[in-house]
């Protein structure tokens with residue numbers, strides 16, 4: 001999808017071992033960029049090794065810390081990157097998905113899209129008895145997207161479910 005929309009500037013929220021950042025970076029042009037965020041540096045060395053081996057390390061910019069802070073910094077006056085991103089992949093703590101969504105809506109341009117991983121949560125979102133914070137947050141983000149006039153939404157039922165919000 002990043003390839004289809006000729007994405008150049010992208011966001012990856014929840015880096016972990018750097019796999020999603022790597023797969024995004026691989027379809028960007030040489031001057032493309034992935035800003036990837038994580039609170040943890042535990043897997044940074046592993047991630048960098050694979051980015052280097054794949055020849056895409058120069059396209060990936062790792063921001064350490066709570067992703068909400070990293071995204072706010074991109075929007076701050078000095079960085080001023082509002083509306084300049086083509087794509088965002090949200091795959092960090094589920095309880096913050098709604099915050100990530102609002103920040104990404106400001107960062108991603110009209111015509112770009114925002115993807116939310118794990119929205120089916122192994123089917124747990126359909127189990128009303130499951131009121132855990134992660135499951136509740138995933139239910140809420142799907143309801144919010146469904147009612148939100150700022151985006152067009154599709155939910156792909158492959159893997160653990162991916163919601164795609166196309167920014168109008």
Ligand SMILES: C[S@@+](CC[C@H](N)C(=O)[O-])C[C@H]1O[C@@H](n2cnc3c(N)ncnc32)[C@H](O)[C@@H]1O
Pocket residue numbers: 013014015016017018019020021037038039040065066067068091092093096
């Ligand atoms: C499911 S993993 C991401 C997997 C990665 N996208 C991939 O495909 O390889 C979730 C990551 O979110 C990170 N995370 C959790 N809370 C966070 C927060 N508040 N800000 C930034 N990252 C966070 C965790 O440290 C973890 O590495």
